[in-house]
Amino acid sequence: MHPAFSVIFLTTLIGAGQGLFLALFTGQIFSQFKMMPAQHDVNFFIWGSALAILLLCVGLLASFFHLGHPERAWRTATKWRTSWLSREVIALPAAIVTIAAYGAAHYFGWTAPIFTMPGGTGIDATLLLGLAATVATYALFICTGMIYGCIKFLQEWHTPLTVINFILLGTASGFTVATALSAYLQTGLVSFYANWAILFTVAALIFRIASMVRNRNINPKSDLRSAIGINHNNIRQMAQGSMGGSFNTREYFHGKSKSFVKSIKYIFLVLAFLIPILFLVLSLNNPAYFIPLIAVAVQYVGLIAERWYFFADANHPQNLYYQQIS
């Protein structure tokens, strides 16, 4: 497939935004359920929510550049019964709204317990809204992943690993952002978030490698024989019906050399995983905020490369019909 930067920015930015929210809420849960010292830094949750919303909105904006008719985008919410893309269009604003409500609850200090859990933990509006936003966030992760995962012809994508990778990569980058934000705001949560970010980045690396191993051994279901229905071992295309290329040659081929694609693979393995892990480990014992900030920047560039590779790696069966111009 031809990697479109609008979609690359959409998926990486909203992934980081979702991950950042999950990081905020994880921090709050740990604090509220007394699994770590209670956090009273409201600023962190407010700025964190604002940043998560910003990432989601910029991602949403990027997605409009993918559309031929963005003015008709409102129509996309109508077919949620059958289309994962339509579901994503519902889940994305839902995530933005619930995260905004979560941030607002912190801003307005709605922290008076609504009811008390048997263990004595007070459940307040921020927790309930955070729970709603978590549901929306995971729904969005699943929708985004399933947009690619549900197309059975794209065998490289048609695996649960696609959804898992979207969740893990988004969560990892979001926790890295949370590490940098907490270091910048000096909340004392730096090592907490850095540890989680390292954990998620390692997990994402494991599952990304798993998907690459799977895709390396993939056995294409279609070949030229089934494509044109002629059962012969030696079929060669002579003409594809156009001389100057077509939508079919532009949309489904990345047009780069094998070595270029391979180098992108190594680049994203280093930038999205190894270097961020290194800087996150450094930030465990160093309060300087620029260290996790470097991790954020490098990881984001790495994730752009990762998403580029994700698209370039997928081989569409229609390509069988477009092997040779003439």
Add this chain to the structure above:
Amino acid sequence: MTQLALVIDLNVCVGCHACVTSCKEWNTSGEAGPMVDKYAYGENPTGTFFNRVQSFEIGTYPQTETVHFPKSCLHCEEPPCVPVCPTGASYKREEDGIVLVDYDKCIGCKYCSWACPYGAREIDEKQRVMKKCTLCVDRIYDEALPVSERKPACVMSCPTSARLFGDVHDENSEVSKAIRERAGYQLMPEWGTKPANHYLPRRKTEIKIHKDELERVDNPLSKEERLRHNEPGKGPSLDDMSNW
């Protein structure tokens, strides 16, 4: 339930592209507006087509055979492109099984084209909506046309009658008969899309002529024998036969 479709006979297709040009001519002049052509007179002309003829070489030189392969939307009975459309612009008609795009609802997200394993959909880069073969839905029901012309433009134009058009669910239709009797097949059956369009395979039509068919070894009706009696003056003359 009607399922209109094309049946394309690869045995007689000569790859002349008449279906391609007539398709483009009809559909670019239709009410849906022109189909884009970029750099039509330039070095790399490109544009949107509903139908393409591709050519494949089968075998190893010199034992090769060229197969011309027209490819357009197959109007699948289980169209994978339809459920993925987020706006409902892409739909399959209940009444005749034609898969269509509502150009006024399409947002041009290209997702349906990803979900088509055949590459049958092409975006119109000027109108920025997805386009595909309509089976000339604006032609086949046009009562202003004579009944014999209520067929897709490609079918009308094919000089070798390689393209048949009809209802593949009607067992007695020309297309069903062709599929049944001439080993019609579907493309990429492994995906379960159940394409409505079928292809008829290449056939070897060899005539085996035995020597005794060229040289008459017997004379079962003894015709020559009878003629041999017709020596001049003995047999009936023309005057005997005709009554002047």
